[in-house]
Amino acid sequence: MTFDKLIDDMAADIIKSTQEILRYKSVKGNPMPGAPFGEGVKLSLDYVLSLAEKMGFEVKNLDGYAGYAQYGEGDEMVGILAHLDVVPEGSGWTYPPYGGEIHDNRIYGRGAIDDKGPAIASLYALKAVKDSGVSLKRKVRIIFGTNEETGWGDIDYYKGHDRYPDLGFTPDANFPLIYAEKGILTCKIEMDFENRKEGYVELKRLSGGSAANMVPDYCEAYLWVEPTKKDYTKMLIMRIASEDSVNIKLSEDDGGIIIKSYGVAAHGSTPEKGVNAIMQLIMILYRLDFAKDDVYQYITHFAEKVGMDYTGKSMGLDIRDDISGGLTYNVGVMHIDDKRGYAEINIRYPVTSRKDVVEGIIKEQLPSRFKYTYLNGFEPLYVSTDSELTKKLMDVYRKATGDDVSMPIAIGGGTYARAFKNFVAFGPVFPGGVELAHQRDEYIDVDHLIKLVKIYSMAIYELCNI
The missing domain is CATH 3.40.630.10 (Zn peptidases)
Structure with missing residues (x-):
């Protein structure tokens, strides 16, 4: 018919x-x-x-x-x-x-x-x-x-x-x-910044992404840099970006440096088809000479436990099955200011796995003062x-x-x-x-x-x- x-x-x-x-x-x-x-x-x-x-x-x-x-x-x-x-x-x-x-x-x-x-x-x-x-x-x-x-x-x-x-x-x-x-699991990982130390480079703010279930195509950070170290810091940032083959632009404002990170948007369920602008910027910041305070600890967690990998392997989340394949981990949103940092994460886990198993692994990997919040999710179909x-x-x-x-x-x-x-x-x-x-x-x-x-x-x- x-x-x-x-x-x-x-x-x-x-x-x-x-x-x-x-x-x-x-x-x-x-x-x-x-x-x-x-x-x-x-x-x-x-x-x-x-x-x-x-x-x-x-x-x-x-x-x-x-x-x-x-x-x-x-x-x-x-x-x-x-x-x-x-x-x-x-x-x-x-x-x-x-x-x-x-x-x-x-x-x-x-x-x-x-x-x-x-x-x-x-x-x-x-x-x-x-x-x-x-x-x-x-x-x-x-x-x-x-x-x-x-x-x-x-x-x-x-x-x-x-x-x-x-x-x-x-x-x-x-x-x-x-x-x-x-299965789908969306969560928030945040940290209140109590321990702040002064250094010649300070991250004042970072903002990227518009939805947890999107691979973000843009992220921006503002750094305060001691004037005598500004040219060196800019050179170092561009060298890291060149080594990592990432697309960034630098500008100056209010005596500081603005880093604009450009990625490729994709659906959060297929992070392999995009380039995460948040995480490529985090990987640059991680290699700068920040004071080792709460802000740096927050950045370090994502740099070392996530990086540019979207499989969750570094967090022990390398889970897969023959029906639906492997888990994916997408940092879709991140905001950092003087008081706190938070990120919204979108995870897709295999049909034979369970939400509580995934959550348990994530929580085990978080430093003590990090806060995990479940936002929403759905069981596998x-x-x-x-x-x-x-x-x-x-x-x-x-x-x-x-x-x-x-x-x-x-x-x-x-x-x-x-x-x-x-x-x-x-x-x-x-x-x-x-x-x-x-x-x-x-x-x-x-x-x-x-x-x-x-x-x-x-x-x-x-x-x-x-």
């Missing part, structure tokens, strides 16, 4: 709707009445629910935490769980991150592939099924979340106020299908590849693409598939495709977008008629 003709006829509307939703800066902001995650997120949710209502679907707004569009009848429900919130845009974009502009057949914008584009594709897929008039044995509900990137408060609220789907998928990972997802759900979706994928080679995969990323039982991640990135989630110049190819609508329409039909 295909709905290709209907989808081709609505292609212009699909593209327009994707452009429009990308123009909302739906980064988590200050809570407001009816907008628990900020105004930008609320406007994005309002837009998609209004669009769904115009399509003739039953819609519901769950107090700004989430919303859904529903179609069909039946006692059982197929769910599609997408999210409208996005991570901060970062720097260095070629095109406006909230412009929804089309260049070279690509729609650019934060959220284009993660996850606004696939959310719109799912909505139009359901419209194609509805407009075709085919009969369905189950109802379909597309749930639009608003807090996937920063805590899943939307899902908690939904679970407390509405019905769970019986089976379904999230369009927020990779094809052909994700059957396993590593594993769904059998022999289940009816995975078999049906794999069949849909193979028929739609002709790809009989690609197999279900495990990832380090965390998706909404963990929210409900009998859920998996299904697309939107095709095998061999560029991973653009959380990166600058995020885009979705127009042909890719239309292909998603066709695949998801078939998936809806098949899951409703098992």
